[in-house]
Amino acid sequence: MRDLDLTTLRLFVAVCEARNIARAAEQHHIVASAISKRLAQLEQQVGHTLIDRRRRGVVPTGAGEILLQHARAMLAAGDRVGRDMAAYGNGITGQVRILASVSSIAEFLPDDIAAFLQAPAHRDIRVDIEEAVSSELVRSLREGVVPVGVCWDAADLQGLQTRSYRRDHLAIITPLSHPLARRRRCAFEDTLAFDHVGLPASTAVHTMLARAAAIIGRPVNYRAVVSTFDASMRCVRAGLGIAVVPREVAAPVAASLGVRVLPLTDGWAQRRFTVCFHDEKKLSPAARMLVEHLHQAAVLAEESQAAG
Template sequence: MQLSVVEAFVAVCELGSVRDAAAALHLTQPAVSKRIAALETQLGHDLFDRVGRGIAPTEAGRAFLPHARRLLAEMEDGQRALDSLSQQVSGRLGLALSHHVGLHRMPPVLRRYVRDYPGVDLDIDFLGSEAACDAVARGHMELAVITLPQPPRPDLIQREVWADPMRIFVAHDHPLASTAAPQPRHLADYPALLPEPDTTTYALVADALAAHGVTFRMRLASNYLETLKVLTAVGLGWSALPASIRDPELKPLDMPDLALQRSLGAVYHPGRRLSNAARAMLQALGLD
């Protein structure tokens, strides 16, 4: 069985279209369709239902997908094992970064890494932390440096690099900015600007406020902290942002009873051999 036909099958399953799979694999659509047809012939099962312009895996396709992913992952692990014999730090490194970590934590790390390991082809993708974890779990990315999920995902190894304390911020003309000794209960009176409810950061804030018996209402959600910072500065609501933010248009509220702290760090798969390039990145992050 040729790996190229398996790769085409997995790409169509995950991207949901032959066109998108062809673009991702740098192939033509007929070439992808030919590979899928060859795999179906070899396996003796139809792997996709084709209705109009849509395509979706059949029951057989869904059953074969995890095996196909493991096959590709094993091949990639084997290549890494061979590459590691030379101790040379080179080749591709698939690295997923959350936007906040990529903008505010990683630049000095990447600057040193690029200088020290010019033979590495860094393939960086900016993803939400949850999507980055999924990309590592599926083998699309070798490493992710993100907001670490809480509770930890059992299918991944996660290692803290930075503690990231957070505070509640408002605009200077927001009513809470002039409130003497603001308390967590006061946040219930005003709309919140936070990441999406399925994120670690949202859960952190919601759990901390729930511990004080506080429920809050959302005005809008965005997973881009830079966006939340701007919307908070114009007075649309309060937000929980990294305490390290220095913005003259924002005022941090002093709420010592409200403990908010994220953990930022690296995530990788426990069952896959790390490449020399990945191990060098962990060392650059201060992780042995």
């Protein structure tokens, strides 16, 4: 099969997203017949029908869905090439793209990366951070879309290399008037009698809580599902339920929000994060230095806590 043309792939993605050839043509300032011709050539090239034309528009076929996924990844990679070359032209001599879980971004990763960039030896390095759920992060590492990821070490990291990173401790967040608020610590089982505020099903925290509840044999009753820890704590303050949030995120703002932070006593509530990558030997010098910096930052933090 000949090399796929990025312009044609971009138009194919536009058609799939708009579900309409004419609308995609308007968006890209091209006539609809030109898009139709490119799509026909693309179908001939891959040997499969890619879109199903219906009275109210078009939808991708099974083969089209497969190509759509790859096309988006190829276009994203092409866009990154353009950004990286522009950054190089502006004096950036090293660039690292990193995918990270919401917990690591909410807790410690931004400060550790900022410390890395402040070192004189790293002043010409650029680090781009993007949030991702663990499953997406691991898939991107395996497919070579990104060089480095940071996530909870209980994720499926088979086939990847890792360096240990920081720890956190999950806690229950309650309103001050809640029956659990009188406690200093809490077992997860004791929270299942109350309504919860949760994170989306794709997140590591949701997966962990679902697994723990299944072992106990009781469900988690979610009254609200939000996308961030900050939103979940605000829902708790409003009295919509209790929430499971890393203590490291909640403790600094608990007083201002008027909530209580009760560390969970369950063993699984103490989590360790990891810096992961496909092959350390294939990392760029900038990425290798960042990985080492993050690992050492975690080592120093643990030594400081032990000394304290």
